[in-house]
Amino acid sequence: MTKIELTRNTFIKNALKSRYPQLAVFIVMLVGYIFAILAGLIGTPVGSHNFSIVFVWIAWWAILILVAVPFFGRGWCAVCPIPLPGEWLQRGAVLGPSEKKPKWLNLRVPKMFRNIWLQNISFLLLALFSSVLLTTPNITGIVLAAMLFAAIGLSTVFERRAFCRYLCPVGGFIGLYSQTAPIELRIKDKQICVTCEGKPCYNGSQAGYGCPWDVFPGGLTKNTYCGLCMECIRTCPHDNIAVNLRPFSADLAKPSTRMDEAFKAFIMLGSAIIYAGVLLGPWGTFKDAAYNVGSGTWLIYAAAFLAIIFVVLPGLFTLGILDMKNTLSLKQRFASLSTALIPLGLMFWVAFSLSFVLTNASYIVAALSDPLGLGWNLFGTANTAWQPMLTALLAPAQTLALVGGLIWSARTAQKAANEVKVSSIPVIFYSLIVTFIMLWLLL
Amino acid sequence: MNRSELLSRFFVITGIILAIGAPLVFWTRTPLIHARMAENGGWNPDVIQAEVGKPLQLKITSDDVVHGFAVGQMDMQSVDVLPGKVTDITLTFDKPGIYTFFCTRWCGLNHWRMRGTIEVSGSPSDPEPSTVPLYVSLNLDLDAPHDSPIVPNEKPSAISGQLLETNLPIDPSAEYYRSHSPYQVFTDLSTTSLTEPQRWDVVAYLWQSNATSESLANGKQLYAQNCAACHGENGAGDGVFADELAAAGESSMQTMEGAMDMMMQSPVDFTDPRRMLGASPALLQGKILRGGMGTGMPMWGSIFTEEQIWDLIEYLYSFQFQYQGAIQ
Numbered sequence: 001m002t003k004i005e006l007t008r009n010t011f012i013k014n015a016l017k018s019r020y021p022q023l024a025v026f027i028v029m030l031v032g033y034i035f036a037i038l039a040g041l042i043g044t045p046v047g048s049h050n051f052s053i054v055f056v057w058i059a060w061w062a063i064l065i066l067v068a069v070p071f072f073g074r075g076w077c078a079v080c081p082i083p084l085p086g087e088w089l090q091r092g093a094v095l096g097p098s099e100k101k102p103k104w105l106n107l108r109v110p111k112m113f114r115n116i117w118l119q120n121i122s123f124l125l126l127a128l129f130s131s132v133l134l135t136t137p138n139i140t141g142i143v144l145a146a147m148l149f150a151a152i153g154l155s156t157v158f159e160r161r162a163f164c165r166y167l168c169p170v171g172g173f174i175g176l177y178s179q180t181a182p183i184e185l186r187i188k189d190k191q192i193c194v195t196c197e198g199k200p201c202y203n204g205s206q207a208g209y210g211c212p213w214d215v216f217p218g219g220l221t222k223n224t225y226c227g228l229c230m231e232c233i234r235t236c237p238h239d240n241i242a243v244n245l246r247p248f249s250a251d252l253a254k255p256s257t258r259m260d261e262a263f264k265a266f267i268m269l270g271s272a273i274i275y276a277g278v279l280l281g282p283w284g285t286f287k288d289a290a291y292n293v294g295s296g297t298w299l300i301y302a303a304a305f306l307a308i309i310f311v312v313l314p315g316l317f318t319l320g321i322l323d324m325k326n327t328l329s330l331k332q333r334f335a336s337l338s339t340a341l342i343p344l345g346l347m348f349w350v351a352f353s354l355s356f357v358l359t360n361a362s363y364i365v366a367a368l369s370d371p372l373g374l375g376w377n378l379f380g381t382a383n384t385a386w387q388p389m390l391t392a393l394l395a396p397a398q399t400l401a402l403v404g405g406l407i408w409s410a411r412t413a414q415k416a417a418n419e420v421k422v423s424s425i426p427v428i429f430y431s432l433i434v435t436f437i438m439l440w441l442l443l
Numbered sequence: 444m445n446r447s448e449l450l451s452r453f454f455v456i457t458g459i460i461l462a463i464g465a466p467l468v469f470w471t472r473t474p475l476i477h478a479r480m481a482e483n484g485g486w487n488p489d490v491i492q493a494e495v496g497k498p499l500q501l502k503i504t505s506d507d508v509v510h511g512f513a514v515g516q517m518d519m520q521s522v523d524v525l526p527g528k529v530t531d532i533t534l535t536f537d538k539p540g541i542y543t544f545f546c547t548r549w550c551g552l553n554h555w556r557m558r559g560t561i562e563v564s565g566s567p568s569d570p571e572p573s574t575v576p577l578y579v580s581l582n583l584d585l586d587a588p589h590d591s592p593i594v595p596n597e598k599p600s601a602i603s604g605q606l607l608e609t610n611l612p613i614d615p616s617a618e619y620y621r622s623h624s625p626y627q628v629f630t631d632l633s634t635t636s637l638t639e640p641q642r643w644d645v646v647a648y649l650w651q652s653n654a655t656s657e658s659l660a661n662g663k664q665l666y667a668q669n670c671a672a673c674h675g676e677n678g679a680g681d682g683v684f685a686d687e688l689a690a691a692g693e694s695s696m697q698t699m700e701g702a703m704d705m706m707m708q709s710p711v712d713f714t715d716p717r718r719m720l721g722a723s724p725a726l727l728q729g730k731i732l733r734g735g736m737g738t739g740m741p742m743w744g745s746i747f748t749e750e751q752i753w754d755l756i757e758y759l760y761s762f763q764f765q766y767q768g769a770i771q
Contacts, residue, residue: 023451027458034462042470045506049527088455095451098444372466374473375502375529383528 004245005188007233016230016243019095022079029081033144035371040141044373048386050137051371054363056144057134062357064170065349073178077171078228082147083164086155087212097209106159109166115260119172120267124309126169127271128302131279131290161212164227176264177346178223179251184244185217185226185233192240193218201232201241208234217241222251224261249343249408255336255416262338263314269341269434270309272348276441280355313434320426328420336420340413340427347405348438351398355442359388398442406435476503478510478524478546481553486544488559495565499534511547514561515746521547536563543745549672552687555741576749578729581622585729586736591626591721595643600765604648607641613649620653621753624723625763647764654757660771662758665751673739678713678762685710688739710739713762720763727756 007013015021032055040052047053068076088094092102126133126143133139151163164171187193201217204210211217213227217236220226233241256262278286278301289301314334321333328336362384369382376382409431410424417424477487483506493499503512505526513521514534524530536542546557578585613619613631623631625646632642654662667676673688675681689709713719731752734742747755761770 023454027454030455031458031462034459035466038463038466042466044504044527046527093448094455095448098448370529372470373504373527373529374469374475375504375531 003184005242006245007241007243012243013233017233019234022230023095025079026081026084029079030084033081033148037141037144037148039372040137040139040144042372043137045137046373047135047137048360048363049367049370049373050140051367052137052140052144053135054360054367055371056140058357058360059364061353062361064174065353066357069174069177069181070346070350071181071183072228073181073183073223074174074226074228075181075183077164077174078230080164082168083151083155083161083212085148086152086163087161089152090155091209097204097206104156107157109158109162113166115258116166116172116175116264117260118167119169120260120264122167122169123172123267124271124306128305129293130275131287132293160210160214161227165213165225172264173268175224176261176268176342180249180343180346181223182246182248182250183228184220184223184246184250185228185230186220186242186244187218188240188242190218192238196238196240200235200237205235205237207237208232210235221254224251249412252339252342252412253415253419255339255419257332257335259331259335262335263310265338265341265345266313266317267309269345269348270313271305272345272352273434273438273441274305274308276348276352276355276438280352281441317427317430320430321422324422324426326420326422328422333420333422336416337413337422337424337427339416340409340424340431342409343412344405344409344431344435347401347408351401351405351438351442354397354401355394358390358394360386361389362387395443399439402435402439402442406431473502475529476501478503478505478512478557479507480551481546481556482551483507485557486546486559490559491544491561493534493536493561493563495536495539495563495567497535499536499561501532501534503530503532504528508550509548510550510557513545513547515543515545516748517542523548534561536561539563539565539567541745545746547668549684552684554672554684555739558741574749576728576732577621577725578732581725583723583726583729585726585733589624589721589726590717591624591719593626593629593639594716594720595640597640598763598765599640599643599647601644601647601651602765602767603641604644604646604651605767607637607645608648611635611637611645613645615649615652617653620649621724621728624726625650625720625760627723629720647766650757650760650764651766654766656768656771658754658757659761659766661751662754662756663761663770665747665755666758669743670755673710674713675710678759680710680712680714682710713759716763719760724753724756724760727759728752731755 007016036052036056039050043050043052064076072078089102090104090106092098092100129139133143147163147168150167151161154162154167193199196218198205199216199218200207200210202210202215208231211232212229213225215225217226217232228243233243277283278290285297286301289295289297292298317338318330318334321337322330324333326333363386365381366384366386369379369384370376371378410428413424413427413431417427476491479485479487491499491501503522503524505524505528507526509526510524511521512524512530512532513519517534517536519534522530522532540563542561542563544559544561546554548554550557611632612634613628625643628646628649629639629642632645635642637645666674671682672684673680673682675685711718730740731747732742732744734740734744743752758770
């Protein structure tokens with residue numbers, strides 16, 4: 001299938017190239033983010049009525065996993081407010097490049113951290129505490145504020161967006177799943193980049209900053225680490241950057257070779273399964289264990305959580321691909337074939353999220369009218385009763401997502417297996433089994 | 444610095460100031476009364492100041508479960524306080540004094556301890572003479588054992604008692620009824636020719652004749668709302684909290700400030716004739732007014748009016764006697 005270059009449309013191109021529309025969105029997002037922190041800290045401790053919980057963990061999560069990631073890849077990263085204050089301090093400007101650059105340390109992130117292992121860890125940290133984090137406004141407020149300050153801190157020590165690239169707990173999986181999205185930022189003509197002097201897209205120029213995500217656009221082959229910040233569109237002197245509409249999962253044709261990314265796929269797949277069982281399942285014991293953070297049962301829960309993600313799921317996967325006769329090492333086969341789990345994991349998250357988002361969406365309407373829990377009724381919806389939405393559609397939609405994810409993953413497995421010249425059967429069988437588990441847990 | 448950068452900074456800084464400032468301003472200008480289960484702090488604040496005749500506007504919210512709000516000795520409907528929601532209530536006091544507000548929903552094990560006070564200042568319009576409760580004027584020892592040495596084999600019947608009552612040497616006044624236990628009246632009747640079961644029936648009749656169907660119905664309602672959680676719907680001391688209270692024992696009391704040495708006891712069984720037939724209404728009044736002093740029984744003196752307590756006591760005896768007609 002062919003690609004459609006969206007930036008050919010002058011309106012789109014100018015809207016992306018100009019800094020003002022982006023700044024306007026940034027200000028709105030930052031105001032909302034700071035408001036969410038305050039609502040978490042001073043608003044009602046009742047999670048279902050607190051703006052921070054309802055807007056972050058229901059509304060934002062729904063938009064992120066059901067719309068932004070599947071259709072726009074790193075679209076959320078393009079408007080995320082978390083790195084902004086730090087980035088503005090780092091640059092000494094909120095708009096275009098300033099004449100005077102502030103004297104921050106501007107260090108390069110040490111090589112050992114230039115992967116997504118820290119993101120894997122930060123995601124797991126939040127995941128293990130998620131039952132408390134997702135229901136306690138205070139803790140949500142503190143975590144949101146901590147991320148904002150961590151991003152500011154990293155911006156003053158390291159160059160570019162070190163927080164987004166190497167630490168953000170959600171950035172890791174957004175990057176992984178953005179490979180499936182039908183949107184990409186790519187160069188138009190490689191030759192132009194090869195001969196381009198100074199590479200302002202990476203090094204910056206008077207027109208804009210060098211890639212905040214530490215990516216050379218000329219070498220982009222997949223979406224994973226491109227934050228869609230549009231800086232390179234502004235800096236490219238040759239008008240060689242395009243935003244394209246493309247077929248879904250185009251990036252997955254080139255399987256990953258990195259273990260941090262491979263494990264990210266297992267982390268996401270495993271946590272979706274565990275959440276479906278613990279948070280939506282009928283087992284009170286599991287739920288209690290997950291909620292009683294710090295207790296003995298929680299330690300067992302945390303240990304089981306990590307064991308499933310790091311031992312059981314990858315272990316069974318490895319057993320499946322152990323016997324293949326191939327010139328590639330087991331490690332390489334593992335990394336490449338785990339690419340097949342990317343669409344499957346995304347669809348697991350879609351199916352899981354549908355369930356709690358549709359169940360709790362009515363809280364959004366109520367919280368909108370009384371965001372701080374002070375008895376307001378701004379839009380007359382403060383007393384909207386809790387009511388699950390579209391309950392009749394939930395199970396069919398989840399089944400569709402899971403079966404669709406399985407087919408998608410099987411096709412990806414075939415391509416990845418072709419690439420490394422092995423059989424795709426074990427991976428497809430593996431996907432089938434975990435899909436059955438997920439279906440059983442959700443339905 | 445160019446103008447567009449300056450303008451952008453202005454918008455960014457304004458946005459940040461608004462995002463921080465607006466919630467803080469609204470938050471500090473809306474004082475809320477927070478309700479939490481007693482174990483987690485109860486009411487906050489738990490002391491509220493008010494003035495006589497000046498409407499007191501309160502905004503109450505619950506931080507955990509559904510609570511209720513009512514002020515003792517005031518003619519008001521209790522209002523529900525829902526988690527995350529704000530309940531507005533306006534109170535006007537016509538007499539100065541210290542009022543007790545309390546939770547009216549069985550919110551948790553120490554629900555009964557979820558109380559606060561409203562200190563109403565001002566000069567009284569017409570000072571009322573203070574009355575001493577009956578149990579005080581009778582000089583009763585509330586903690587002395589008071590078991591009835593004799594108990595009837597069957598539940599005494601007020602209907603049968605009514606037929607026997609004529610020309611008996613008993614005083615039908617409320618004063619006599621309130622200051623005597625059923626057993627004392629039973630003994631007073633020993634000079635008559637009645638058999639023991641007949642004497643108990645007369646006692647039952649005397650007790651019913653000191654109640655009206657309205658007062659019994661009121662007592663029943665008060666009991667259901669305030670007492671049944673521990674003492675049980677049928678008075679047997681087996682309410683939903685009874686087991687939990689016994690199991691929690693001392694530890695449930697230690698969560699309350701300054702209550703370290705208390706002992707939790709099982710709630711009293713009102714169906715036990717030994718205990719109830721040996722207790723006069725005045726004694727029960729004292730126990731209800733004062734509370735259990737170190738047991739799990741709270742004091743109700745600041746919450747119930749005198750009339751409510753007498754109504755409640757009338758209802759408590761219905762666990763012992765067969766009355767004419769059902770209590771509505």
